Amino acid sequence: MLHTYKARLNHHQLEWLDAPPELVSLQPVMVFVTFLEEPTLTQTTSGPRMAEILQQMAENGREKRPLPNSRPRGLATRDSSRPSVAWERGIMLIDSNIIIYSIKPEHASLRQFIADQNPLVLTISYLEVLGYHQLTLQDQQDFEKFFQVASLIPVSFPILQRAVILRQQAKMSLEDAIIAGTALEHGLTLVTANVKDFQRIPNLKVINPVPVP
Numbered sequence: 001m002l003h004t005y006k007a008r009l010n011h012h013q014l015e016w017l018d019a020p021p022e023l024v025s026l027q028p029v030m031v032f033v034t035f036l037e038e039p040t041l042t043q044t045t046s047g048p049r050m051a052e053i054l055q056q057m058a059e060n061g062r063e064k065r066p067l068p069n070s071r072p073r074g075l076a077t078r079d080s081s082r083p084s085v086a087w088e089r090g091i092m093l094i095d096s097n098i099i100i101y102s103i104k105p106e107h108a109s110l111r112q113f114i115a116d117q118n119p120l121v122l123t124i125s126y127l128e129v130l131g132y133h134q135l136t137l138q139d140q141q142d143f144e145k146f147f148q149v150a151s152l153i154p155v156s157f158p159i160l161q162r163a164v165i166l167r168q169q170a171k172m173s174l175e176d177a178i179i180a181g182t183a184l185e186h187g188l189t190l191v192t193a194n195v196k197d198f199q200r201i202p203n204l205k206v207i208n209p210v211p212v213p
Contacts, residue, residue, distance in 0.1 A: 192206060
């Protein structure tokens with residue numbers, strides 16, 4: 001019988017990424033190893049250019065821009081229990097709501113955060129942000145520029161597998177499960193304005209840089 005387990009080859013040793021196989025016998029077992037080469041995520045340098053586009057949008061749109069009240073996920077939700085602004089260094093993954101908040105004129109600190117941290121962006125954010133039906137034509141064009149310079153992470157099959165497990169374990173939207181699964185799969189820190197929806201997920205590092213008024 002064929003079973004598949006995910007592991008990382010470190011020199012000559014296998015490190016199990018999920019639950020290791022349970023062997024019912026102490027006898028040697030024949031195994032076949034398939035090498036799956038996935039891109040290694042590294043710190044990018046696209047943050048300043050991303051922030052520059054968001055700054056232009058903030059200056060052009062003012063407060064007259066029609067923005068969603070509750071989507072992308074948790075847009076109106078702010079969490080005051082987040083850590084201080086002395087963020088731990090690491091590779092960040094920003095949620096769609098952070099992108100939306102960042103074009104509001106009063107959130108200059110978020111644009112600076114993006115410029116400093118050089119975060120990654122999940123491809124599903126392209127759908128979430130540009131799919132909002134009340135975006136102005138100018139905003140659509142500016143967001144296209146933003147996603148062209150952003151460092152995007154595709155939704156891979158291992159990410160989908162993690163998202164399935166997360167949705168099986170707790171009530172969670174499809175989008176939340178995918179972005180949480182992405183952060184877990186690649187060991188990223190999730191940056192979101194909706195921390196409370198992710199607090200129950202073990203081993204997921206989450207921060208919220210949105211200022212509290």
